[in-house]
Amino acid sequence: MNQNFYQVIQSIQAYVYAQDKTIRKLQKKIDMLEKKITEMHDRPPIRVEKMEYKFDQLKVETLEGTLNIGLNPSDLQGIEDFSVPSQNGVPNPKDRVSMFTEIESQVHQYLDDNLQTIMQNTGEQLQFRVDDTYRDFILQDIKKQLPSRIEYYLNQPPQNGRTHDQHKVWIFEQMKKEIHHGVSTFLQHLPENMKGPK
Known part of the structure; x- marks a missing residue:
């Protein structure tokens, strides 16, 4: 019976040791996360105020490319003529x-x-x-x-x-x-x- 008792105590001791190791790892992670949160709180916040676009003040130097509304250039290959009679x-x-x-x-x-x-x-x-x-x-x-x-x-x-x-x-x-x-x-x-x- 002493031998069984001794094995049980050893297994409890190993379990407590493993739990202690896990708790220490978790405590390190918690400390690291708290440090990051503190750093984030110390940073000045980034605020984007109201954004206004004034299109009348835009200046277009060059306009290049193709504007396709409703059709792609590849769609046009099968189409013969879109012209409307005058x-x-x-x-x-x-x-x-x-x-x-x-x-x-x-x-x-x-x-x-x-x-x-x-x-x-x-x-x-x-x-x-x-x-x-x-x-x-x-x-x-x-x-x-x-x-x-x-x-x-x-x-x-x-x-x-x-x-x-x-x-x-x-x-x-x-x-x-x-x-x-x-x-x-x-x-x-x-x-x-x-x-x-x-």
Whole structure:
């Protein structure tokens, strides 16, 4: 019986020793966690106040990429043509882009070929010689305004049953008139000391 009693005491002692070891490990973990919590409390809190976005103050330098709404580029491979037939003489988007590009190209060519002559003729009408240095300034200024002016005329529905081709010709003629008028207005408002000799 002494031997059994001795074994029981040894097993109790081993169990208490194991429990003591476990308690020490847990106490170390608790101490470490308390230390981390104290450090977190000592740090200043991070606060995000009300965030306001002012989109009117954003400046976009370049805009690149493709915006797909409802379709992926891969979806477009199986589709033949989305163009909508024109109604009331207003060109569909595909025709409109084509007309815009064609008219813009014609006007650029017209400017390259005729701007110098337009300036000289206008100067003769105003009775002074136009300095050639104004040509590049006038050319760049007109080219900057071209897209918005072409868009303006494309938004005008064709009058008197004009076809698309006739409408393109009409827009081109309007652009030529605006170029002549713009050059004339610019040269008329030149200060006297900037005008060449008569």
